[in-house]
Amino acid sequence: MYANSGYNKCPKLEVIYLNVDTLISARWVIPVEPANKVLENQSIAIKDGKIAGILPNEKAKLKFRPAKQYQLDDHVIIPGLINAHTHAAMSLFRGMADDLPLMEWLNDHIWPAEQKLVSQEFVEDGTRLAVAEMIRSGTTCFADMYFFPDVAATVASDAGIRSVIGLIIIDFPSAWARDADEYLLKAGQVHHKFRNTPLVKTAFAPHSPYVVSEQSLRQINTLAEEMDIPIHMHVHETTDEINQSLEQYGKRPLQRLDELGLLSPRLLAVHMTQLEPAEIDLIAHYGVNVVHCPESNLKLASGFCPVGKLQANGINVALGTDGAASNNDLDMIGEMHRAALLGKGVANDCGAVKAFTALEMSTINAAKALGLQDMIGSIRKGKQADLIAIDLSELESQPLHDPVSQIVYSANRNQVSDVWVAGKQLLKSRELLTINENQVKLSAIKWREKF
Amino acid sequence: MYANSGYNKCPKLEVIYLNVDTLISARWVIPVEPANKVLENQSIAIKDGKIAGILPNEKAKLKFRPAKQYQLDDHVIIPGLINAHTHAAMSLFRGMADDLPLMEWLNDHIWPAEQKLVSQEFVEDGTRLAVAEMIRSGTTCFADMYFFPDVAATVASDAGIRSVIGLIIIDFPSAWARDADEYLLKAGQVHHKFRNTPLVKTAFAPHSPYVVSEQSLRQINTLAEEMDIPIHMHVHETTDEINQSLEQYGKRPLQRLDELGLLSPRLLAVHMTQLEPAEIDLIAHYGVNVVHCPESNLKLASGFCPVGKLQANGINVALGTDGAASNNDLDMIGEMHRAALLGKGVANDCGAVKAFTALEMSTINAAKALGLQDMIGSIRKGKQADLIAIDLSELESQPLHDPVSQIVYSANRNQVSDVWVAGKQLLKSRELLTINENQVKLSAIKWREKF
Numbered sequence A, B: 001m002y003a004n005s006g007y008n009k010c011p012k013l014e015v016i017y018l019n020v021d022t023l024i025s026a027r028w029v030i031p032v033e034p035a036n037k038v039l040e041n042q043s044i045a046i047k048d049g050k051i052a053g054i055l056p057n058e059k060a061k062l063k064f065r066p067a068k069q070y071q072l073d074d075h076v077i078i079p080g081l082i083n084a085h086t087h088a089a090m091s092l093f094r095g096m097a098d099d100l101p102l103m104e105w106l107n108d109h110i111w112p113a114e115q116k117l118v119s120q121e122f123v124e125d126g127t128r129l130a131v132a133e134m135i136r137s138g139t140t141c142f143a144d145m146y147f148f149p150d151v152a153a154t155v156a157s158d159a160g161i162r163s164v165i166g167l168i169i170i171d172f173p174s175a176w177a178r179d180a181d182e183y184l185l186k187a188g189q190v191h192h193k194f195r196n197t198p199l200v201k202t203a204f205a206p207h208s209p210y211v212v213s214e215q216s217l218r219q220i221n222t223l224a225e226e227m228d229i230p231i232h233m234h235v236h237e238t239t240d241e242i243n244q245s246l247e248q249y250g251k252r253p254l255q256r257l258d259e260l261g262l263l264s265p266r267l268l269a270v271h272m273t274q275l276e277p278a279e280i281d282l283i284a285h286y287g288v289n290v291v292h293c294p295e296s297n298l299k300l301a302s303g304f305c306p307v308g309k310l311q312a313n314g315i316n317v318a319l320g321t322d323g324a325a326s327n328n329d330l331d332m333i334g335e336m337h338r339a340a341l342l343g344k345g346v347a348n349d350c351g352a353v354k355a356f357t358a359l360e361m362s363t364i365n366a367a368k369a370l371g372l373q374d375m376i377g378s379i380r381k382g383k384q385a386d387l388i389a390i391d392l393s394e395l396e397s398q399p400l401h402d403p404v405s406q407i408v409y410s411a412n413r414n415q416v417s418d419v420w421v422a423g424k425q426l427l428k429s430r431e432l433l434t435i436n437e438n439q440v441k442l443s444a445i446k447w448r449e450k451f
Helices: A005-009 A057-063 A088-093 A102-117 A119-138 A149-159 A180-193 A214-227 A239-249 A251-261 A277-286 A294-299 A307-312 A333-349 A355-359 A364-369 A403-410 A438-451 B005-009 B057-063 B089-094 B102-119 B122-138 B149-158 B180-193 B214-227 B239-249 B253-259 B279-286 B294-299 B305-314 B331-345 B355-361 B365-369 B405-408 B437-450
Strands: A019-028 A039-047 A051-057 A064-079 A081-086 A139-145 A162-169 A199-207 A231-235 A267-271 A287-294 A317-319 A387-391 A416-421 A424-428 B020-027 B041-046 B050-056 B064-079 B080-086 B139-145 B161-169 B202-204 B231-235 B267-273 B289-292 B317-319 B387-391 B416-421 B424-428
Touching: A005 B387, A005 B405, A019 A387, A039 A057, A039 A064, A039 A277, A039 B317, A051 A057, A051 A064, A051 A162, A051 A333, A057 A064, A057 B253, A064 A403, A064 A416, A064 B161, A081 A162, A081 A267, A081 A333, A081 A364, A088 A102, A088 A119, A088 A149, A088 A438, A088 B253, A102 B180, A119 A139, A119 A438, A139 A199, A139 A416, A139 A424, A149 A162, A149 A199, A162 A180, A180 A199, A180 A214, A199 A438, A214 A231, A231 A251, A231 A294, A239 A251, A239 A364, A267 B231, A277 A307, A294 A333, A294 B331, A294 B437, A307 A333, A317 A333, A317 A355, A317 A364, A317 B405, A333 A355, A333 A403, A333 B331, A355 A364, A403 B294, A403 B387, A438 B267, A438 B416, B020 B050, B020 B057, B020 B387, B041 B057, B041 B064, B041 B089, B050 B064, B050 B317, B064 B089, B064 B405, B064 B416, B080 B267, B080 B365, B089 B102, B089 B122, B089 B149, B089 B437, B122 B139, B122 B149, B122 B437, B139 B202, B139 B416, B149 B161, B149 B180, B149 B202, B161 B180, B180 B214, B214 B231, B231 B253, B239 B253, B289 B305, B289 B365, B294 B405, B317 B331, B317 B355, B317 B365, B331 B355, B331 B365, B331 B405, B355 B405
Parallel strands: A019 A064, A081 A139, A139 A162, A162 A199, A199 A231, A231 A267, A267 A287, A287 A317, B020 B064, B080 B139, B139 B161, B161 B202, B202 B231, B231 B267, B267 B289, B289 B317
Antiparallel strands: A019 A039, A039 A051, A064 A387, A387 A416, A416 A424, B020 B041, B041 B050, B064 B387, B387 B416, B416 B424
């Protein structure tokens, strides 16, 4: 009776839908940019791997026609977490040797095991185990540093996780390369091979100032500028490193790096537990990024990174797990918790490293450190759809006064329910979609038997 | 054809079974006593709430005829965890106010909220939420300190968890008591009321040296000896506490407690972040127990308890979560991890607070501190069957070189699959059997709305 009668008269009622691939409607969305915002009942539309829009649930349903739709009524959506420092394949060394002095741990356990076991197959299986664990705990991008970086890049890309693969340079022979020249040669080859792989970026990864020659460091610096990629390096991890450098060169490692021209926004200086006030000024001046690894620093008794002080000086601090051999997990949800707690203890200030700051360290700060801030690190229209959902319905998250507090101080990795990278779902209600979980476990058992 | 023919001739083949209530067969059992033992493929028999025997799986099946049987092929059984310091009902304050300076947190948030909200109903609902969370994370006994201890004792006992209920004494009026006399009177009444309740023990809980008068402390000391119960108190939590005591009494709190005769193996001194070498000697001399709360100490920036040093001096150190308002969880699996990591960082020694030590701190050390070492804290024939199973089949626990390392450094609360207290199962494959989980969540939501 009324058919068609109204529409012609009232063109305002004509709704034009925008076709999108995915629409995720959630109880809360924390975009990270702008800071300290918690949006309620919002939907994120995804098209061609990118965020096409963020709108209140009701409006989004009128505007978008999605191929896939998710209704997450108990969940908070945050940007995928970025692990700014790890050695993924070392997950196979998890729990192999704990509670030992650092040099005994390295000399008698880790290095002999690496000498004996590290191969293409080891890196393949170890990286896959690591990637599975990272996806299950909400990490959507990781900055890696290990041998056979080409293998790690392939495993990561195949699993659909984003990676910044470290082009390892170290002054001793390994199964990957014989000498400095071969490491540099292979670095260039790996960079070239993956230059068009969408989820893979590269960074130079000279291990540390004490195992890479000054000549190599100079070459890396020039090449990194030419290739426009970051430099990812362990710096000032322990007092031993400082003392050895003072003995050998008469100066602290940061001074050497300064003289070599390596201090710049291109540098990710990992650990940084030993810092004098003038050194904090120096890295603030040059815009060096610090990657803080609280669990590894504690477990190896390396010292305390003064995160609160660095942030008060405007230094960009990202967060990393380090490898599973010294952590012993690759769980960024847990790492945020430890960073927020330890940061307060070390600063002697309850207000240091607030919950939201820890979330920034694991998302936008890491993106900035890696030079990827226009692509990832926050939920903004046009950025890649790297997103995770955290279920806050568990009783451990009650009462829920503030989702940010619950994520950082109370949630754990098991509450990560869903993960998307570039719009593709990798975890669905805790089930891995791109990795065969059982196969990963069986391969870890096989490696344990080889040890 | 052969019926009955053999048995008469060969009496050795006659098998006499022992009837037991439960038989738990597991891949690993860590009894904690003796130290550093990991038993493989063992079964624990339970009769009348106690451990009736521990035998290899095959032998156990020949010896015991159980009413109930569990086959846990991927699991490790350890003694139930003992949370040696909490304020259970404060779980309702979880995440209400974070990242604030201590005095602002107390004066502007926690104390006003307590003034406004704390009641019998608050303690009932808050304690039930806490108990649910504790059971789900493997805690089988907790030492509590809060108002309405009778309510907490009833909730805990009804849920089947063991508790050491703090008989709170504090020099300011609350909904529980008007003045010192009434606190003391009610302490005696609560102790009397629960003296025959199997799962409930009591301890005096004078809040701290700064809010309990010397007269009350003297009375408590005499009564605790008469009643043969522990004294559970915050001691040397912050530098403010020390400075205030120096100003008011011209001495540090530990010296006052010494002069009042309170230093003894009966005392659980909680926090102890401020300790001079002579004070470590003092508490070692008197056999005082220290309760370490690493997460709370970090979150409130209270200082660092020198756990490694205390243990090197033979001092018994137990572990506690503190209340959820300053933690923000009641998860002893996580607390072990933080204790083991922070202990190394603070001692500047990778070998401090080893994984097994963290496990002892959460089991036998806590049992000793509470005077319950003959009853709980390890898996030994004749002790109460307070046991938990942890599932180590997750990929985050692979490869599995050492179950102790995996429990402390890699596992999380979600891997706690089953929990028994005095032989009664409280958690079965992660499902709470004695608490209605949904009701607990709804009540937390109701309280949030009241805030």
